[in-house]
Amino acid sequence: MGRIAFAMLLALLGSPAYAVARYVKLPAGTFISALAAPNGGPQRVHVAAFWMRVEPATNGEFLAFVRAHPRWQRGRVLPLFAGPHYLAAWRGPLTLGREVRADGPVTQVSWFAARAFCAGEGARLPTWDEWEYAAAADATRRDARRDPARNAAILAAIQASTGSYPGAIGRHRADVYGVRDLNRLLWEWTDDYAAMFPSADSRNPGTGPSLALCGGSALAFFDRTQYALIMRVAALAALRPSEAAPRVGFRCVRNDGE
């Protein structure tokens, strides 16, 4: 079931350790999104087969990327595409420093930078639907979201993660597709996040439920028990695509058959 690791060779990368990103195939499928349809009801979503990175992009991989693409280096990037927090934890534009592990997930990257990285390996950011579809799984089930113990475990893991840096990749079992760390480690950029989540500082009050408002956010979710997912939506919705946050990273996907 799509467990063949897909190896992609990245051009221009200096270090062979980061030259290959592993992808696995997720089969096509249909699921009910935790996000409500515009009428407040359930939203049945069909997702075509696609390939997803087994792990989120790492600091080491991102360092190789900015080496190869100097216009994405901290200090060189246009402020319109990456704000003042961009890669702020790194010691220098091309130095991680001792605190930032090369094999740890890269964070403090803007949405624009994440997109550019994925394009650089012939991939793209997942749509929210693709991300949510993948993240519904656990180690044995494609849709484990009805299991209160699973939901509680994810919520507890998020709450328990303290400190300035995200945890390490690969501490938990891969899910049924072979993908790791979708739910516990990071908030991950999705390609269409800005269009999906009503903006926090809405310039059009009264147009649909606003996530920022106390009651409005209740209307935005069909499954209101998915607290870890609701937190994720709140975390992403508050960000402009040029902004970077300490717990926001990403992983890439590829269309099937490319």
Added chain:
Amino acid sequence: MKHHSVAAAALTLLFATATAAAGPGSLSAYSASGKSGQALPVIKETLVAPPDVPAAIHRDYPARVVVQLETKEVVKKIASGLNYDFWTFNGTVPGPLIRVREGDTVELHLRNDPSSHMTHNIDLHAVMGPGGGAAATMTPPGQESVFAFKAMRAGIYVYHCATPPVPMHIANGMYGMILVEPPQGLPPVAHEYYVMQGDFYTTTGYKYTGYTTGAHPTPLLAFDLQKMLKEQPTYVLFNGQEGSLIGDHALHAKVGDTVRLFVGDGGPNLTSSFHIIGQIFDDVQVEGGTLVNHNVQTTLIPPGGAVTVELKTLVPGTFLLVDHAITRAFMKGALGQLVVSGEPQPELYHKVSSGPAPADKAGAF
């Protein structure tokens, strides 16, 4: 709506980024010359931790009051020997009481601590505007949002975080109060205190026996979603901690004082039946509005609501603040102390006698 073209979204947000570049700083610049052309004097609000309250306002003119709040996620004691990961305004539960005057313009700065996990925002019930400010203050970790509002109605109001999942942000302690004084101010009193009730949902229950006081590290109770959904809290607390108003932390007054309490309920779920054992509230500002009720024993405070209570402490002694849904006081922590010192007042209260029932009476039965 879900499938907007990505390019369009990116463009919209590019625009948003460009306009945002003007940034918070521009707000003050704008304020310096109001519509009338008259600049309001700028006052930086001095905030204090509960149960203390900022000093009364002695102003007869409106000002631009700058309030600096910071959302912080802090591990702190919830009960003896037990910690909890609170989400707070300024590190305390409740957040500091904000004190302004009707007619003031409040410039509220909301910073989110860089080490926060969560995005946070603020919804103040004293605001007339979308989301009570929530729409303007969704703030990711490490950033700051600023918005301004005119405090148009005197009263005592709750503020809280309104970031989804809202019930969890509130259950973790993200609430506080704002007092909008009437233009003529409030009558002077001997003491003012600030108390907020909240219900907490932890994985292990009240007086969890698995701990020993002084254990290292101190056991950390986790949030329990299922208990919150069932509205069955493990703790019901004043000011976010069992014992926050007990012993060294008790509220104090002297015989003959008038005490003013600003009492709110952060919730998220339970309504407080607020009572002080051995006292009668002389005045209760019902629901925080302009209606004042007198000689009240127990006043209802709904989640997201607040009252101002005034009482005269006539007799010395220790008086217990409780939620008179009394299981919560005895079994879940909703207990505080008001200690009144001074000379006994036997004409108002004294004990006559106790001991074995007199023999002649006893023999009669």
